[in-house]
Structures are given as structure tokens and as C-alpha cells.
Amino acid sequence: MNLLSSKHLAFYGYRSILWFLFLLLSAVADARSTDPLPSWNSGLSKSAIMQFVKDVTRKGGSDFVPPAERIATFDNDGTLWCEQPMTVQLVFALDRVKAVAPEHPEWKHTEPFKSILANDMKGVMATGEHGLVELIMTTHTGMTVEEFNQIAKYWLTQSKHPKFNRPYTELVYQPMLELLSYLRANGFKTYVVSGGGIEFMRPWTEKVYGIPPEQVIGSSIKMKYELVDGKPVLMRLPEIDFVDDKDGKPVGIQKFIGRRPIAAFGNSDGDLQMLQWTTATNAPHFALLVHHTDAEREYAYDRDSSIGRLDKALDEARQKSWTVVDMKKDWKRVFPLEKP
Amino acid sequence: MNLLSSKHLAFYGYRSILWFLFLLLSAVADARSTDPLPSWNSGLSKSAIMQFVKDVTRKGGSDFVPPAERIATFDNDGTLWCEQPMTVQLVFALDRVKAVAPEHPEWKHTEPFKSILANDMKGVMATGEHGLVELIMTTHTGMTVEEFNQIAKYWLTQSKHPKFNRPYTELVYQPMLELLSYLRANGFKTYVVSGGGIEFMRPWTEKVYGIPPEQVIGSSIKMKYELVDGKPVLMRLPEIDFVDDKDGKPVGIQKFIGRRPIAAFGNSDGDLQMLQWTTATNAPHFALLVHHTDAEREYAYDRDSSIGRLDKALDEARQKSWTVVDMKKDWKRVFPLEKP
Numbered sequence: 001m002n003l004l005s006s007k008h009l010a011f012y013g014y015r016s017i018l019w020f021l022f023l024l025l026s027a028v029a030d031a032r033s034t035d036p037l038p039s040w041n042s043g044l045s046k047s048a049i050m051q052f053v054k055d056v057t058r059k060g061g062s063d064f065v066p067p068a069e070r071i072a073t074f075d076n077d078g079t080l081w082c083e084q085p086m087t088v089q090l091v092f093a094l095d096r097v098k099a100v101a102p103e104h105p106e107w108k109h110t111e112p113f114k115s116i117l118a119n120d121m122k123g124v125m126a127t128g129e130h131g132l133v134e135l136i137m138t139t140h141t142g143m144t145v146e147e148f149n150q151i152a153k154y155w156l157t158q159s160k161h162p163k164f165n166r167p168y169t170e171l172v173y174q175p176m177l178e179l180l181s182y183l184r185a186n187g188f189k190t191y192v193v194s195g196g197g198i199e200f201m202r203p204w205t206e207k208v209y210g211i212p213p214e215q216v217i218g219s220s221i222k223m224k225y226e227l228v229d230g231k232p233v234l235m236r237l238p239e240i241d242f243v244d245d246k247d248g249k250p251v252g253i254q255k256f257i258g259r260r261p262i263a264a265f266g267n268s269d270g271d272l273q274m275l276q277w278t279t280a281t282n283a284p285h286f287a288l289l290v291h292h293t294d295a296e297r298e299y300a301y302d303r304d305s306s307i308g309r310l311d312k313a314l315d316e317a318r319q320k321s322w323t324v325v326d327m328k329k330d331w332k333r334v335f336p337l338e339k340p
Numbered sequence: 341m342n343l344l345s346s347k348h349l350a351f352y353g354y355r356s357i358l359w360f361l362f363l364l365l366s367a368v369a370d371a372r373s374t375d376p377l378p379s380w381n382s383g384l385s386k387s388a389i390m391q392f393v394k395d396v397t398r399k400g401g402s403d404f405v406p407p408a409e410r411i412a413t414f415d416n417d418g419t420l421w422c423e424q425p426m427t428v429q430l431v432f433a434l435d436r437v438k439a440v441a442p443e444h445p446e447w448k449h450t451e452p453f454k455s456i457l458a459n460d461m462k463g464v465m466a467t468g469e470h471g472l473v474e475l476i477m478t479t480h481t482g483m484t485v486e487e488f489n490q491i492a493k494y495w496l497t498q499s500k501h502p503k504f505n506r507p508y509t510e511l512v513y514q515p516m517l518e519l520l521s522y523l524r525a526n527g528f529k530t531y532v533v534s535g536g537g538i539e540f541m542r543p544w545t546e547k548v549y550g551i552p553p554e555q556v557i558g559s560s561i562k563m564k565y566e567l568v569d570g571k572p573v574l575m576r577l578p579e580i581d582f583v584d585d586k587d588g589k590p591v592g593i594q595k596f597i598g599r600r601p602i603a604a605f606g607n608s609d610g611d612l613q614m615l616q617w618t619t620a621t622n623a624p625h626f627a628l629l630v631h632h633t634d635a636e637r638e639y640a641y642d643r644d645s646s647i648g649r650l651d652k653a654l655d656e657a658r659q660k661s662w663t664v665v666d667m668k669k670d671w672k673r674v675f676p677l678e679k680p
Binding site: 189 | 408411485529538539542546552553554556560563564565567571572574581587588590591594595596597598599613616617620
């Protein structure tokens with residue numbers, strides 16, 4: 001038998017090509033299935049994350065961190081979900097004013113309600129911090145915790161983002177969802193540490209982020225334990241308890257967790273102190289900022305934005321070599337609804 | 341061969357007795373090793389605990405509770421460790437005054453320090469709430485969180501209980517340690533919810549109770565994030581942030597955990613609201629009070645005690661059929677140091 005006949009060569013060549021294709025496709029499929037961060041493009045951000053996780057989980061390695069100490073904290077607005085063109089909780093507050101306005105005829109003549117009801121956002125902004133506090137207290141207090149959770153939860157099922165026409169809880173960042181899962185699969189405990197209201201987030205973070213209520217840290221109003229007809233309730237009082245933003249984030253972290261995170265993730269100057277606190281140690285640590293650079297798929301904003309301003313933190317990130325995610329370049333997908 | 345000869349009978353009889361003894365000893369050893377609460381005597385308290393755990397963990401059962409919702413909260417002073425003749429943290433505060441007195445010559449003339457330095461406890465008590473707040477602020481604030489944790493941790497290694505002559509962290513209740521382990525083995529997340537200072541407990545609860553810092557809730561003072569020589573620190577300010585006692589306990593639970601516990605454990609009127617809150621639901625729940633009835637092995641106190649008073653809560657427990665542990669009757673051992 002002549003194995004080198006042209007007929008045989010053609011036969012084996014054909015088989016070889018098929019075999020090669022099969023191996024190639026398998027390898028691609030394999031890489032896809034074993035890549036824990038499939039929505040992240042290869043690059044410095046992705047490799048920095050994966051190197052850090054590899055280092056702190058390698059037993060016997062110099063950077064090994066015991067699982068109990070693998071605390072990772074994530075800002076919410078702009079880091080895990082979309083915060084433009086307006087923070088979701090502010091949209092909620094404005095909607096609530098409109099929903100309960102019939103019970104408050106006096107609002108036609110008092111700010112910030114008058115401007116809200118007239119859809120005059122400039123007028124609302126003109127009422128300043130006083131108007132904002134008034135708005136939050138009116139819409140977020142005077143009910144029990146359980147009642148507020150129901151209101152917030154229901155509103156989220158009913159409301160849609162003006163640009164994407166999707167519920168807000170679908171406008172979470174797919175690469176960050178993968179990052180949360182990846183960290184948890186490596187023994188990390190993941191926390192939300194947000195300037196937003198703690199009870200506004202708790203009803204949905206478990207379902208959307210896999211983060212249970214007890215791992216959500218946020219701003220809060222005071223509560224009071226009361227017996228109503230002999231039944232205990234927790235009433236939400238119109239008084240600020242804690243502002244979990246900027247200087248407040250390391251305080252909130254110590255208050256709730258009682259130890260320093262080894263990794264922190266943010267996107268704005270409101271996260272700067274959390275990243276400073278996380279990295280001010282000789283122990284292994286990781287800090288990352290999401291830089292919104294994608295006007296097409298999401299929004300592009302940084303130093304001049306009134307919402308989620310990223311200015312000082314961007315400078316400090318560069319100076320201290322923190323990881324800065326270029327959303328446009330680093331993320332293959334932005335939202336889960338985009339097909340992979 | 342005659343199997344019924346007296347010689348054979350004696351032989352088999354001897355073997356049977358040995359075999360019987362072996363089985364008996366095995367069964368005893370087995371019962372000991374499989375009893376999750378070996379320091380609890382059989383009785384209503386032990387069976388109520390075990391029945392509850394059985395009910396909420398039985399898949400498909402009407403009282404099944406998913407693991408994520410199995411939250412159990414424990415008071416600390418008098419529930420997990422000895423609080424007599426004086427709350428441990430108060431002993432710590434008094435000791436701290438003596439330790440730093442040389443730096444404060446003015447204390448010779450100002451209360452409550454003058455009385456403390458003269459070992460005049462009646463004089464200290466006469467300074468009332470104002471004196472107590474002064475004492476706590478002076479000894480617990482004005483340093484960073486890390487510094488305070490070191491001070492508290494070191495003090496605990498150096499100090500001994502006046503009656504038992506042992507470190508306070510050895511005067512924890514063995515039956516409650518077993519209960520904590522038993523609940524965790526059944527998927528529960530165990531929390532400390534104490535009127536005591538949160539940062540006074542965190543340095544040692546993981547080692548002693550198996551409860552990590554992020555599952556410790558307690559009273560707190562305000563903290564401030566500061567840069568000292570460019571290095572971030574959390575300073576403890578002389579201002580009360582939150583009192584986690586009585587009405588404060590359900591508030592602290594909601595603030596930190598964000599869901600209602602399904603089981604709560606206390607020993608005094610300071611725990612009443614936590615037990616009310618835990619049991620005010622149609623969902624499965626469990627409430628238990630430790631009643632200190634053992635003057636010999638520990639202390640006997642309830643309605644008339646100034647520390648850990650148990651009066652209203654005892655009445656409500658009987659009225660609502662909560663489990664009341666009779667320490668003398670229900671506990672085989674009180675402290676781990678006693679031989680089993």
C-alpha cells in the first residue's frame with residue numbers, strides 16, 4: 001500500500017483539516033467556559049484583577065489572605081448599575097412625590113414639591129440641599145421599614161430607564177456581575193458600600209448581585225422601635241442617621257464590617273476615601289475605578305459631571321497605580337441584555 | 341459435638357456478656373459523640389431548642405426556613421459570658437482610668453475619676469449617668485480604632501475575674517458555645533447583639549465564639565476619617581453614635597442585618613425588645629432567656645439586680661411561652677474550665 005499516493009494524501013489532508021478545526025473550536029469553547037470574566041476584554045484591567053485573586057488565594061504564597069479576611073467592597077451607583085442621567089433613587093423620590101401628591105394639596109405652593117409637580121428640574125435644583133433633604137424625608141420616612149421596602153421594590157418593577165427603556169435592575173454592568181461571582185468563587189465576601197439609601201437597595205441586591213441584605217452598607221435615616229396595637233414595628237423617622245459617602249465610607253466599613261477590605265471598587269470621587277482606606281496597608285490590597293468612557297453603549301462622564309464626578313480620584317488612581325477600567329475598551333458587554 | 345454441654349454454654353455465655361458490654365459502651369460513646377449539646381441536661385429547654393432546629397431545617401416541612409434566612413442573635417453580657425459582679429467593660433474602663441491617671445493629675449480633684457482612683461464605687465455610682473458617660477468617653481475615645489482594639493485585647497489577656505480568678509474570656513458559658521456551634525452546623529448565621537461596645541467585643545469574638553467582627557452588633561461612638569501625616573486613620577470621637585440596648589436592639593438588628601432574626605437569645609430586660617421583635621411574626625421563630633439561678637457555680641440574680649435585671653422579660657417569657665433556661669437545672673457545666 002502506497003501511503004503517499006495523491007488519493008491518500010487528499011484523504012488524510014481532508015481529515016487533518018477537520019481534526020484541526022475540531023481542536024480549534026474545542027479550545028475556543030473551552031476558553032469561553034473557563035474564563036471567569038468573559039465580558040472583559042484582555043488587557044491590563046482584566047489581568048490585574050486575575051493576578052490579585054491568584055496571589056491572595058495561593059496557599060503558602062507570600063500574599064495569601066485567609067478566606068475570612070477576603071472582604072471586597074463595591075460602590076453601587078455608577079459602579080454596579082447605571083447612575084445617569086439621574087441617580088435611580090432620585091428618580092424614585094420624584095416619582096413618589098407625584099404618586100402621593102393628591103394627598104398633599106399644600107405641595108402646589110411649597111418647594112421643592114411645586115417644581116417637582118411641574119417637572120421643573122431646574123426649579124428643584126434651585127432649592128439646594130434643603131430641598132433635597134425635604135424631598136428625601138418626605139418620600140422615605142413616616143412609614144415602617146417593611147412598608148418602605150415594599151414601596152421601593154414595587155417601584156423598581158414598574159419603572160424604566162429613559163434611554164434604555166428597561167427596568168433599572170437590568171441596567172447593571174455584566175462585567176461587574178462576573179467580577180462579583182468570580183470573587184465569591186474565590187472565597188471573597190462581597191459588600192455593597194453605597195452613598196444610596198441602605199433600605200432602598202436591600203430588597204433587590206440579593207437577587208441582582210447575589211449580595212444579601214446584611215452585606216449592604218448605605219446611608220440611613222433614624223429608626224424607632226414602637227408597639228402599634230401591641231405589634232412591634234420599626235418606624236422610619238425624618239432624621240438622617242448616617243451618610244455613607246466620601247469620608248463616611250471608611251467609617252461605614254468599620255462600623256458594619258469591623259475590618260479593612262482587601263479590595264475596593266468605585267467610580268467617583270465619592271469612593272476616593274474608601275479606596276485610600278483599603279490601600280493604606282502593607283498587606284495585599286486592590287483598588288479599581290470604573291471610568292465611564294462609552295457614550296454610545298452607556299454614558300461618558302468624569303471631571304465635569306454633577307452626578308458621579310470622577311476628578312480627584314482619577315488623579316490619585318494614576319499616581320498610586322490603581323486599576324482604572326476604560327469602559328469602552330475593557331468591556332466586551334456593558335449590560336446583561338446585550339447578546340454576548 | 342454437643343453444643344449444649346455446660347462447658348460450651350459457659351464459653352458462649354462469657355462471650356455474650358462481653359459482646360453485650362461492648363455494644364452498651366459503644367452506644368454510650370455514640371450518644372455522647374452525637375449529642376450536639378452535651379452540656380445541656382435533658383429537659384424542656386434542650387428539647388425545645390432541638391425541636392426548633394429540626395423543624396426549620398427539615399426540607400419540605402411546613403416550618404422550613406432557607407439557610408440564608410436562618411439568622412440567630414445573641415446578647416453577650418449574661419447570655420454568652422459572665423456579667424457579675426460588674427459588667428466586664430466597666431471593669432475595663434475603671435482599670436484604664438488607673439492606668440492613665442499619671443498623665444492626668446487633674447483627676448485627683450474631678451469626678452468620677454477621684455472616686456475611681458480611691459476605689460470608692462459608691463462615689464462613682466453617685467456621679468450618675470453623667471459620670472458614666474464621662475468615664476466611657478475618657479477611656480474609649482481619642483485614639484484610632486486600631487489603637488483601641490489593641491488596648492482592649494491586651495487588657496483582656498491581663499485581667500482576671502475576682503471570683504473565679506480566670507481571664508474573662510474563659511468565663512463564657514459552655515452550653516451556649518455548644519448552642520452557637522450547633523446552630524452554625526445547621527446553617528444558621530450567628531450574631532452578637534449587645535449593649536456593650538462593638539469595638540470592645542470585635543477583637544476576640546471570632547476566637548472565643550466563632551463569630552467574626554462583621555457579625556458583632558453593639559453600642560458605638562462616632563468615628564471620623566482623617567489623614568494623619570498622609571496616612572488614613574479612623575479616630576474615635578467623644579460622642580455617642582448608637583446605644584444598642586432595649587429599644588435599640590431591634591433597630592441595631594435592622595440597621596446591620598436588614599432582616600428579622602428567626603431566633604434570639606438573651607438574659608435580661610435589655611433583651612426584651614429583641615425577643616419581641618423576633619417573635620412578632622407568623623413565620624417560625626424561637627426565643628430564649630438564660631435565667632441565672634446558680635449562686636454556687638456562677639451567680640443567682642433576676643428581678644432586683646442592678647446588673648442584668650430580669651423582671652419584665654421574665655413575665656413576658658412566661659406569658660408568651662418563650663424558653664427560660666434554669667441555669668442550675670438545665671446546665672451540666674457552666675464554664676469550659678469545669679471538667680465534663
